[in-house]
Amino acid sequence: GCGRGLPPPRPLDELPARPTGPSAPVPIDRKQALAYLSITRSHPRWLVERWLDRYGFEAADRWTSFNNEPAPVTLRVNTIKTSVEALTALLAARGVMVAPGRWSSRTLVVQQGNPLATDLAGQGLFLAQDEASQLVAELVAARPGQRVLDACAAPGGKTAAIAGGMADRGLIVAADLRPARVALLARTLAGCGCRSVRVVRLDARRTLPFAPVFDRVLVDAPCSGVGTLRRDPDIRWRCTPGDLPALAATQAALLRAAAAVVVPGGRLIYATCSSEPEENEAVVERLLAGGAPFARERPAGNAPSQLIDGQGQLRTLPHRDGLEAFFAAVLRRNGGA
Structure with a gap:
């Protein structure tokens, strides 16, 4: 269902006008x-x-x-190497002005200049990463010394953020399948100075070669990407509703395999950059309905309450939050302390 061409342009005077009338759903x-x-x-x-x-x-x-608006450049500060305050000063000295993110304490939004054109870009002090994506990594909330699996880790931004949140102490296994993606993942993590991470190549849709030993497992699943049309506008003409069932089947397989390696009392975090229910809550419900020993849990830590829905799931909405549409659910495995 992907690969459709762009529709031909229409004269401006032929474009449908915005409807008017009483306010209603x-x-x-x-x-x-x-x-x-x-x-x-x-x-x-x-x-x-x-x-x-x-x-x-x-x-x-x-x-x-x-x-349809240009997306700002947003940075995630790599706290393994620097701090928000120190990086802000370093960027300012190079003519790059930034402001704090609205939702994440580690986000900087570029207001003037290009940080990627400075000498800081190659030092691993920051990564360009959408703020909603950063919030997903923060939901993992791993503590120093814990074991974490990032099952679909490339290009590595969320893995690096998790390592920073753990003060780079513990063990993170970062996995992906395609060799080029694994190589990119390894470069990103090396550049960020992540010493707690081990990179592996595996197919996370299949039974994983691990016992249930991980305190946190993140499944940042491949998805339609329709929540990120501002940053990747071509998606709007590539994907169709016919793509969603196959994507959901893959997502369900990833989540099912990941669930098996979570330690009792540990957390399984499922996330997408899709707005559509088939890829989001329906995948979570499919796992729980199949008898997996998990229950939804409201995110711990500093997750903004305005972004958490009635089922305790992170859901960012462009029209409400000024963020790309992301989804994440935290599931706690039964048992444990």
Whole structure:
């Protein structure tokens, strides 16, 4: 279902106008609303129809507007090598002005200049990483000395963030499948100075070669990516709803395999950069319905309460939070202390 070409451009005076009328979850003229969101806002009709039905027109309108705006450069400070304050000063000395992130204490948002063009870029002091992605890594909440598996780790930004949160003390096994991805993962972690990480190549969809010894297991699953259209606009024309069942099947296999290596009392964290339920809560529910000895758990630590839904899951929404649409659930394995 991927690989469709871009639709031909239409004259501006032919583009559907924004619907007007009383405030309601769905405008009276649904057909006009969908035409406006899909054609004028340049989004796939199947996707904006889903957003319209779940969140209403005003939210879908703000969401598509968000996706059509340039994304800021956001940095995650590598606390293994530096601090937020020290990096802010180093960047300022090179003409790069930054501001703190809204949600994560380790995020810096670039307001002026290009940090990637400075001599700091090759020193492993920071990684360019979306703020919502950083929040997922923080949900792992591993403590120094614990064992962690990052089952789909490339390119390595979340692994490095987990290592920083553990003060680089303990053991992190970072895994991926394709050789090029494994090589990229190893380069990222070496550049960040992560001494607690061991990189392995494996197919995380299959039975893993580990006993249930990990205190934390992160499955940052391959997904449609439809939550990140602002940063990767080509996705909107590559993927179709027909892609979702196969993606969900892979995600379910990854989560099932990962569940088997969590120590009793440990946590399994499942995450995607998708907005769609089939890839998110439905995958979690499939694992729990199959009898896996886990229960949902509200994230510990500093997870912003505004971003946690009624089931204790992280859910970032562009129209509400000013972040790409990410999802994450923390599952605690039964037993243990």
